[in-house]
Amino acid sequence: MDENNNSNQTKKCQFCGAEIDAEAQKCKFCGEWVDKKNEDDLPQELKHFNWGAFLLNWIWGIMHKKYITLLYFPACLVPVVGPLAISIWFGVMGNRWAWNSQKWESPEQFNEVQERWVRLWIVLAIFALIIAVKMFVVLSVVGSAEV
Structure with a gap:
C-alpha cells in the first residue's frame, strides 16, 4: 500500500505551477529543473555580474534555454535606455539563470564556460571593427573617385 501512495504523490513545479511526479527532477511541462537549488544556494564565487549575458544577451539566453532574453528585441524599441537596461538585468541575473539551467560539475567549470562567452564577444567585436574599417x-575611395 505504501508503494501505491508513493506513485501517486505529486508536487507543484515552482515555475509553471503544473502538477508533476514527486520524484521528478525536471518539469515535463516547462522544462525547468525543479530540484534545483534556491537562489540562496548559488555558490558565493558565482555571485557576480555575468558579462556573457550582458554582451551577447539573446544569443547567450538561447544557448542556456532562457528565452526571456528574447525580450531584448522589444526593449530595443526604447532607444538607448531599453537595450542597456535589459542587458544590465541579464548581466545581474545571468549567473543564477545559467547555474540553474543545467547540472555543472563545479563553480570553476561554470566560470570557465561563462568566460568563453566573453572571449567570443571580443572576437566578434574585433571582427566587426575590421569589417567596419574596411567598409569605411x-x-x-569610391566616394572620392571622380566620374
Whole structure:
C-alpha cells in the first residue's frame, strides 16, 4: 500500500505551477529543473555580474534555454535606455539563470564556460571593427573617385 501512495504523490513545479511526479527532477511541462537549488544556494564565487549575458544577451539566453532574453528585441524599441537596461538585468541575473539551467560539475567549470562567452564577444567585436574599417575605406575611395 505504501508503494501505491508513493506513485501517486505529486508536487507543484515552482515555475509553471503544473502538477508533476514527486520524484521528478525536471518539469515535463516547462522544462525547468525543479530540484534545483534556491537562489540562496548559488555558490558565493558565482555571485557576480555575468558579462556573457550582458554582451551577447539573446544569443547567450538561447544557448542556456532562457528565452526571456528574447525580450531584448522589444526593449530595443526604447532607444538607448531599453537595450542597456535589459542587458544590465541579464548581466545581474545571468549567473543564477545559467547555474540553474543545467547540472555543472563545479563553480570553476561554470566560470570557465561563462568566460568563453566573453572571449567570443571580443572576437566578434574585433571582427566587426575590421569589417567596419574596411567598409569605411572602400566607401571613402569610391566616394572620392571622380566620374
